[in-house]
Amino acid sequence: MPLLVMKFGGTSVATLDRIRRASKRVGREVANGYDVIVIVSAMAGKTNELVGWVGDTSPLYDAREYDAVVSSGEQVTAGLMALTLQEMDVPARSWQGWQVPLKTTNAHASARIEEIPTDNLNAKFAEGMKVAVVAGFQGISNEGRITTLGRGGSDTTAVAFAAAFGAERCDIYTDVDGVYTTDPRVTKKARKLDKIAFEEMLELASLGAKVLQTRSVELAMRYKVRLRVLSSFEDNNENAGTLVCDEDEIMESNVVAGVAFSRDEAKMTLISVADRPGIAAAIFGPLSAAGVNVDMIVQNISEDGRTDMTFSCPIDQVARADAAMQAAKDNGDINYHDLVADEEVCKVSVVGIGMRSHAGVAAQMFAALKDEGINIKVITTSEIKISVLIDRKYLELAVQALHDAFGLERAA
Template sequence: MPLLVMKFGGTSVADLDCIANAARKVQREVERGYDVIVIVSAMSGRTNELVGWVEGTSRLYDAREYDAVVASGENVTAGLMALRLQQMGVPARSWQGWQVPINTTGQHGAARFVSIPRENIDQKYAEGMRVAVVAGFQGIGPDGRITTLGRGGSDTTAVAFAAAFGAERCDIYTDVDGIYTTDPRISRKARKLEKIAFEEMLELSSLGAKVLQTRSVELAMRYNVRLRVLSSFDDTDETSGTLVCAEDEIMESRVVSGVAFSRDEAKVTLVTVEDRPGISAAIFEPLAAAGVNVDMIVQNISERDYEDHPGAVTDMTFSCPVNQVERARKAVEDARAEGVIAYDDLAVDDDVAKVSVVGIGMRSHAGVAARMFRALADENINIKVISTSEIKISVLIDRRYLELAVQALHDAFQLEEA
């Protein structure tokens, strides 16, 4: 029979009534002739509760035991979903990561997939099972211990199963009814997209859109897994929600498909760094070792030149999440103390936000940057840093102008129009 993967997030399985609602959607697909793999998250709020219990027990916890505790939330949901389906007359069985088995690397809390053998689940399908309810977010490491994939890992689990089993489609059920041109809470003109290309969704996810986890989109693009994002709380059919697919499935792409933003950004500047070969590596290697997620990078001619070497110094600016500023500060200060780099000052602006426009249509259209910058200028919004790629333009601005900038850009590119 054709196979479908259905993933239900935490809000979609928040209580027994929600689980029953999700089970009815699964039952409908079984009645349409599909075998189904259901990937479930923990009930809404449960993972945070489990993390709190771990941290309340030990601040310096063993990562292996952390994974054992936090993975239990998905196990509960999987069992409850299988029980509900059985009660509805649907042959279903729950599966924990080690039972599949979902083989991963041994990096606890941030494991990656190695393989998902099909034999065990395929055997149960042959014996009459119609639905395999798999606990998302978890796997088993090389040492036989439970591993977890990091926050949002159930999305990645769903895509990995769709790729491994050759699923016709992977449906991601959540508390929103699709992908929008921007956050509807900021712009009332935000419009739900019928289709969006993998590349655009990957950029939107990495730039702050919370609907899909970035790693899940990367995996879907690599294995060409068609994703459909839709609401658990609406009556849906195969045309509902937003389809995330290959670019060639989209007839005509808009120049800009969406406006993404990240509110909690910081701008860090090393003032008067020596301008020499290897200085960038000397700065960013310690940051990488410290786990700082550096995004936008700009190198400028410094206003302060050494008197005996005019022009031989530079200012290096980069952005990172605001909660990583102290980690970044310590990394570069330690590098200076060790004589790896030298700089006069470290300037931090932790009151900025990142706003981005994304669209595969940028590849073939000129003037996107000009229109973006004009829209911000007309609202008297100053740009602090600019970063571009083939299909996106990002800027750092003062955080207080974030909502205004999103609305202005949404209007400038007429994204409310279908």
């Protein structure tokens, strides 16, 4: 039988009524002739509640027990959906990660998937099971302990199952009806995309778009898993939502596919650093060891053997970055005059595979920002994206200006 993977996020299974609604969608696919693997998240708010309980019980908690507690939310949802499907006379069973088994590394709370053997589920499908409801976000380590994949891990679980079982498609049901050219809450002109290339979606996800988890898009691109993003709260036809697919499936597209942004960024500048071989490693090695997620990096021209080094990071990692640099200075690994943090910036990016073959995108972007009186603090580019740091107070204005400048309200 052809196979589909369907993933339902927390808002899609937040109540028993919503679980019934999701189950009806699954039942329709079974009626259409599919075997279905359903990946479910915990009911909305439940994971935060469980994390809070762990913190209240043990501030310096054992990560193995943390995983045992927070993985229980998905298990409840899986059982409830399997029961709901059974009430609809659909042969269904719930599966926890260890029962599949979904094998992972030993890194509790941030495990990575190593293997998904297909024998157990395929045997049950052969016996007449039509739906396997699998608890997302969790697996089992080679030590036999429950592990979790980190926030957004259910998206990654769904794509991994689609790859392992050769699914026709992986449908991600969420609270939005697809991928938009930018956040519709920022500009009403945002347009839903019918299709978007894996590379574009990966860039948008990593740059702040919250529709899909970055790891899930990486996995889909690697294994060519066709993803479809759909709304759980609308009646969808076969052409609904946004299809995330290989570039070859997209006949024509705009040069720029979308505008992404990250509101909570900080710009850090090390003033007067010795300009010598190995200085970059001496700076960014300790930052990496401290878990600081460095993004944009700019080094000024050297003068009298000294230079300034600027980088960006999430605003909630400023204190960690400051401590790492101070420790490196105290150890004599680096020497600098001062570390200046600007916590009032944001990152705005334009993304599109069409940028590979079209010149002038950067000039058009910078001209649009100039016309609005927006000063650019840092610029980085890649083959299919251009990102800038600007003052946070101009974020909405910048997004709207760029959306208009590249005509994103119009289809290609």
